[in-house]
Amino acid sequence: MGKSELFGRDLICSQEWKKEELDKILELAKKMKKDRFSPKYTKLLENRTFFMFFYNPSVRTRQSFECAATELGGHAQFLEPKTMRLKTEKTAGETVEDAAKVMSRYACGIGIRILEDKISYYGQGDELLREYAKYASIPIINMADDKFHPCQGLADIMGLKEHLGEDLKGKKILITWAHGALARSWCSVQEAALICSRYGMDVTIAYPEGYDLDPEVMEKVKKNCEENGAKFEITHDVREGYKGAHVVYSRNWMSPNAYEGGEFHKQEEIEKALKLTSWICDSEKMKLTENALFIHPMPIDRGHEVTDEVASGERSIIYDVAENRLHVQKAIMALTMSERL
Numbered sequence: 533m534g535k536s537e538l539f540g541r542d543l544i545c546s547q548e549w550k551k552e553e554l555d556k557i558l559e560l561a562k563k564m565k566k567d568r569f570s571p572k573y574t575k576l577l578e579n580r581t582f583f584m585f586f587y588n589p590s591v592r593t594r595q596s597f598e599c600a601a602t603e604l605g606g607h608a609q610f611l612e613p614k615t616m617r618l619k620t621e622k623t624a625g626e627t628v629e630d631a632a633k634v635m636s637r638y639a640c641g642i643g644i645r646i647l648e649d650k651i652s653y654y655g656q657g658d659e660l661l662r663e664y665a666k667y668a669s670i671p672i673i674n675m676a677d678d679k680f681h682p683c684q685g686l687a688d689i690m691g692l693k694e695h696l697g698e699d700l701k702g703k704k705i706l707i708t709w710a711h712g713a714l715a716r717s718w719c720s721v722q723e724a725a726l727i728c729s730r731y732g733m734d735v736t737i738a739y740p741e742g743y744d745l746d747p748e749v750m751e752k753v754k755k756n757c758e759e760n761g762a763k764f765e766i767t768h769d770v771r772e773g774y775k776g777a778h779v780v781y782s783r784n785w786m787s788p789n790a791y792e793g794g795e796f797h798k799q800e801e802i803e804k805a806l807k808l809t810s811w812i813c814d815s816e817k818m819k820l821t822e823n824a825l826f827i828h829p830m831p832i833d834r835g836h837e838v839t840d841e842v843a844s845g846e847r848s849i850i851y852d853v854a855e856n857r858l859h860v861q862k863a864i865m866a867l868t869m870s871e872r873l
């Protein structure tokens with residue numbers, strides 16, 4: 533019994549971990565999925581508590597982390613930052629340094645979600661996680677900030693390997709913008725582009741003019757593709773990217789103007805997006821693909837991002853990917869927080 537070499541590590545973006553380290557998570561997640569309640573795993577976090585800070589709502593992340601902690605013999609505690617007297621830009625209160633140092637004396641890890649309407653400029657959520665990581669002596673796990681969503685990215689890759697085979701090289705993923713009424717942060721699509729390119733996939737990103745993602749992240753995706761001999765393309769044509777795709781990932785995301793003037797213009801973003809009705813993943817566009825799988829991190833804005841026919845069709849793997857959140861998070865927690873491996 534002991535610790536893995538990943539013990540104590542923060543996970544804020546998959547790009548910051550070596551590929552071999554990501555492989556370790558995926559290998560353990562696969563074993564944990566196969567043998568879910570084996571006594572090998574059910575005491576790994578016995579008597580340990582994982583804190584979960586949710587600034588924003590969640591179905592999958594909260595529930596899968598709670599189940600993960602339970603299945604490892606520990607406990608996940610749900611915390612709403614608004615109940616904690618934390619210092620903000622506008623109010624006096626406890627500093628991140630003090631909160632992080634105190635919480636490190638209690639728990640085995642801290643998960644944080646902060647994005648969309650809980651920030652006033654792009655990057656602010658990610659900065660908060662990194663500030664916690666600076667002061668905490670226990671792992672900080674990104675449960676979705678405004679830039680990255682590593683647990684989702686790992687669950688995506690696990691699902692793609694299950695359905696397309698272990699080697700994803702030469703497989704093409706289309707990540708396409710879709711219209712919708714949720715004005716979503718860029719975290720899931722940026723993480724998917726980063727991790728799919730690490731695993732050798734050809735990556736095409738399609739969006740209407742005016743919906744650019746973070747140029748620094750796109751530069752990293754391009755570099756990952758170059759290193760793996762894979763293709764990276766951006767198109768503003770709603771159909772072009774579907775051609776030859778083995779995987780289609782459709783998702784709404786906000787424009788780079790969403791936080792203009794230090795405020796989140798949610799309603800304007802939604803009104804602008806809803807006009808672009810041709811940007812929906814439907815059966816007719818899916819016919820252009822190589823019988824592609826459909827993935828989406830969920831929650832899905834059905835009828836906008838994708839039709840029911842595709843989302844609930846036989847090539848959709850949305851529920852497998854959602855289930856994999858549990859298994860990859862169990863593996864992340866075991867490898868970064870358990871002293872009983």
Ligand code: CP
Nearest residue numbers: 590591592593829830
């Ligand atoms: N995919 C995802 O993070 O889902 P939730 O927002 O429901 O947690």
